[in-house]
Amino acid sequence: MATEEKKGSAILETIKTVFWALIIAGIFRTILFQPFWIPSGSMKDTLLVGDFLFVNKMAYGYSYASCPTIRIQRIGVNIDAADICGFLDGDNTRIMGGEPERGDIIVFRHPVTGADFIKRLIGTPGDRVQVKDGVLYLNDEAVKREDAGVFEEIYEPQGPIRSRPRCENRVIAEGAICRKSRERETLPNGVSYDILNIGTQRSDNTGVFVVPEGHYFFMGDNRDNSTDSRFPQAVGGVGMVPYENLVGRADRVIFSSAGRSMLFFWTWRGDRFFKGLE
Template sequence: MTAKAKTSSSIIETIKTVVYALLIAGVFRTLFFQPFWIPSGSMKETLLIGDFLFVNKMAYGYSYASCPSIRFPAIGVNIDAKKICGFLDGDNTRLIGSEPERGDVAVFRHPVNGSDFIKRLVGLPGDKIQMKNGVLFINGEPVKLQDAGEFEEVMERQGPQGSMPRCENAPVGQGAICKKSRQIETLPGGTEHVVLNITNQGVDHTRVYHVPEGHYFFMGDNRDNSSDSRLPQTAGGVGFVPYENLIGRADRIMFSSAGRSMLYFWTWRGDRFFKGIQ
């Protein structure tokens, strides 16, 4: 075999290896686990900006939303999951489906723009959900709340987007301590988790939401800094989330970095590695 033929054969084998690797990774990501970086503070303190986790796609079964969207804006690639798995869309059902449970922290596709969101499931099909003076009511009953001190963080830019935290003790200068009221919320069924409060605002006082069949109601744990089911899709919220839009359940944080890049090892949060999500 000539040197030219050997070089050509080597290139072909390399291409095959890359293609096979991409196919295996695609199947793994579609069927089992999807990586997810936390980009915003809407789920503090349960999830912090810079937490990295794998979403368990086997928890709820599969729908068109289980297929990953392929987006590389820099080179003009934008392939939505519906273009890949659109044959599964439209009937609000799932393959090998199982129902999510109240209190689950789940990733889902926004019903309109297709972006991936992560929030806590608080309302099941048929539930009546309302916020009164910052307290969550489910089917006419307030959830149990227990004061749990304050959540503190440094007033500084967070994550790759460089967002600044909102503070209950505002105004807060750069480098000072930003505080939020902290409570333990207990949902029907016994799930306990931390919720944070910053101020009194419109989403603390809502109408009664009647969750339709086949849909779910999600909220962020950082209650005053979350765009969720309390706001309609036309106002920047997510509204009711269809069953088929669920992607999977978040069970465990694998890695966490407080810096602008995961390469800044001095910003790694070692105490959050492999931490279970409650």
Template sequence: MAEEAKSGNAIWETIKTIVYALLIAGVFRTLFFQPFWIPSGSMKQTLLIGDFLFVNKMAYGYSYASCPSLIIPSVGLNIDAEDVCGWMQGDDNTRLLGGEPERGDVIVFRHPVSGRDYIKRLIGLPGDRIQIREGQIILNDTPVPQKPDGVFTEIAERQGPQGLRPRCENGPVGIGGSCEKTRLIETLPNGVSYDVLNIGNQGSDNTGIYTVPEGYYFFMGDNRDNSADSRLPQAAGGVGFVPYENLIGRADRIMFSSAGRSMLFFWTWRGDRFFKAVN
């Protein structure tokens, strides 16, 4: 009997340890850092498909969007941040301990309609007037400078778990070929500089004028011709203007990067991207 009691206590202690560990991990993820794996090429070359990073949730404070979503379609699991923290939502579009994002920050945010997590660069602040002309940002009637910086080259192959094929400026390229895009250095008025890529002329290179509403933000991907962002309204598959409360956190540093179909395939990890800063 004593041995059975001891065995029962050991099982109970193990269960409590697991529960405590999950609670601590949940609190850590909710309050401090959220893991994020880059699924698409919309932020190349700043972020590549397969980059794994932690999002700094302390940068902008907390809202309902700070609660993690747990979505695993293969097993039918779909726990949304609204399901857990929807009580924090309101009509005031505010945050607890809120901090203001800076132009040029790379930010993970919650899509205003689908609720999925997106990562883009913050271009427009509340009150800004933004237009795109021939691929160049016109910010508050002033062109944002762009300087040619050579060519971004990658192998034309299926990338990431979705097997996405990169789009190339040098035309359709066969598997294993050299896929090229023109690279430019763009510099925002606050001095933040970063690389943007160009694939070709398309509708999103020339837009009307967007006026960012109070309490909202305007985002764009660095891979300009391969990004569904604030240039497109939500009804057309874009993200439109993003409310302040939908910001999740700032991407500061890549932990590691996998060029394979899974981040567990350690032999495909990119050796030059360990702890690389996100600029």
């Protein structure tokens, strides 16, 4: 009898331990940091497919988007952040809100689909943004750019979705070197970073976008391979992103996996451990 009571007590303690561990993990993810694994190449070469990082949720305060979205298709679980933190969904406001700065790398919720995106903040409220012949203009002034050489990678399937990179030299052979032109772009506030180009694209020439109050304009560093604010939401783009949709700021890569899973430690990139982001 005593043995059965001990077993029952041990099971209860295990359940309590797991319960509190989940509560603590949920608080950590909701209030402090959210893990994010880069699935695509839209932010190369700043972020590579397979980079793992934590997003700082304290940077801009909190909104409904600060809560995690839980989707497990195999068992039919689909809990949106708004279902958990809908009480924070105000009139495009945030609690303890902080203002993002041009050049910040930010995770945000897509205004229509609710999917998490990570891009660089280019335009703030009131800015006029345009791209002409591949050159970024802010408030009718061309942003400074200078040559930064060539970005090279292997033409092969990347990450869990096994997508292949797009190349300026248009290689098609598996294992060949894929090249893209690289330039150093410097925003008016002094933030500098590399951007990649493949060639002339439709997105290299746009109209003038005027960023409305309470919204932001985002672009990927891999300019010719990024679905961002240059494309309207009506055609699957991002459009202007409301303030309340910001999740947090990415400051540092924790580690990076070149394989299909971040658990494949033998594919981790040794030069990207705790790498700071520009």
